[in-house]
Amino acid sequence: MIVDKPADWTSHDVVAKVRKILRTRRVGHTGTLDPFATGVLVVCVNRATRLVQYLTGDDKEYVATMRLGFATDTGDFTGQMLSPVTDASHITPEQVQTVLKQLQGRIRQIPPMYSAKKVGGVRLHELARRGEEVERQAIEVEIKELELLSDSHAESVRPQEFSFRVVCSAGTYVRTLAEDLGKRLGVGAHLTALRRTRAGSCRLTEALTLETLSELVVQGKIDDVLISMADAVDLPEVLLSEEECKAIRHGRSIRRTEIWDSGALAKLCDAERNLLAIAEFDSTKSGWQPRAVLVE
Numbered sequence: 001m002i003v004d005k006p007a008d009w010t011s012h013d014v015v016a017k018v019r020k021i022l023r024t025r026r027v028g029h030t031g032t033l034d035p036f037a038t039g040v041l042v043v044c045v046n047r048a049t050r051l052v053q054y055l056t057g058d059d060k061e062y063v064a065t066m067r068l069g070f071a072t073d074t075g076d077f078t079g080q081m082l083s084p085v086t087d088a089s090h091i092t093p094e095q096v097q098t099v100l101k102q103l104q105g106r107i108r109q110i111p112p113m114y115s116a117k118k119v120g121g122v123r124l125h126e127l128a129r130r131g132e133e134v135e136r137q138a139i140e141v142e143i144k145e146l147e148l149l150s151d152s153h154a155e156s157v158r159p160q161e162f163s164f165r166v167v168c169s170a171g172t173y174v175r176t177l178a179e180d181l182g183k184r185l186g187v188g189a190h191l192t193a194l195r196r197t198r199a200g201s202c203r204l205t206e207a208l209t210l211e212t213l214s215e216l217v218v219q220g221k222i223d224d225v226l227i228s229m230a231d232a233v234d235l236p237e238v239l240l241s242e243e244e245c246k247a248i249r250h251g252r253s254i255r256r257t258e259i260w261d262s263g264a265l266a267k268l269c270d271a272e273r274n275l276l277a278i279a280e281f282d283s284t285k286s287g288w289q290p291r292a293v294l295v296e
Helices: 011-022 046-055 093-102 124-129 174-185 210-218 242-249
Strands: 002-005 027-029 038-045 060-068 105-109 139-149 161-168 189-199 237-239 265-269 275-282 287-293
Touching: 002 011, 011 027, 011 038, 011 210, 027 046, 038 046, 046 287, 060 174, 093 139, 093 161, 093 174, 105 174, 161 174, 161 189, 174 189, 242 275, 242 287, 265 287
Parallel strands: 038 189, 237 265
Antiparallel strands: 002 038, 027 038, 060 161, 060 189, 105 139, 139 161, 265 275, 275 287
8 A cells, every 4th residue: 555654754663653554563654754754655454565675676756946055964854964054046957957967866875873774783863862973985876867856846845945746766765865965165054945756657646645644544445546566566567377376386487488588587376466476587497486475
């Protein structure tokens, strides 16, 4: 299912609430959102929790608003100023658009200290709150689309604020993107709003508030909003015969005559498109080896 995460909730808070609403412990999400951020949080329930590892790598889309003039230690409005305010009134939309173009493509980012990334088994934000700062390795991410939006796209645009839309690979830090933009403009920057509008094929237009989710459970209509596992996973689909389905249900590999790249992943489905397993192709054996079996 797709939940519209409210502001000031952690992704873990949302998962805990969904567990309570659905009365099940088997709930997980496919990509952490900062507490101040809102929008698409893909939530997997029961057997679908086995799919989390195959969904976290999906591309993400965001709409963000940044304020020019100073950077903060968190990269957003919740943090402390790192330097005095710089007058950014001379920065034009054309200048911002020029720098945005420079940041498109494959770039390297250093994960912010205030993030969920782990170093030595400890999340960076835990170290940051203790006043510690550690060396972080830069990671490569891809900025696939990056465009400046008109003022009408921002919920509350003030002078020296600009909104932009970004489509990026998993693991991209939009806060860091805004910081880099501020550095290139010479005025500093931080985010004042961040809304995830898409994660893979899951879009904000399909997202449920937690209040709506609770109402649907009371009405017995929860099945109406659950996304099938086959539709949730963006992988090639292989339809199986009845005999092949039996083998996969027992975790056994199946042989196929078609040629795939060794290591390729696919979703194996029965005739009704029920997802039975995520499998990896072994070219040396010309067959599919289940990696995650999704049927009891």
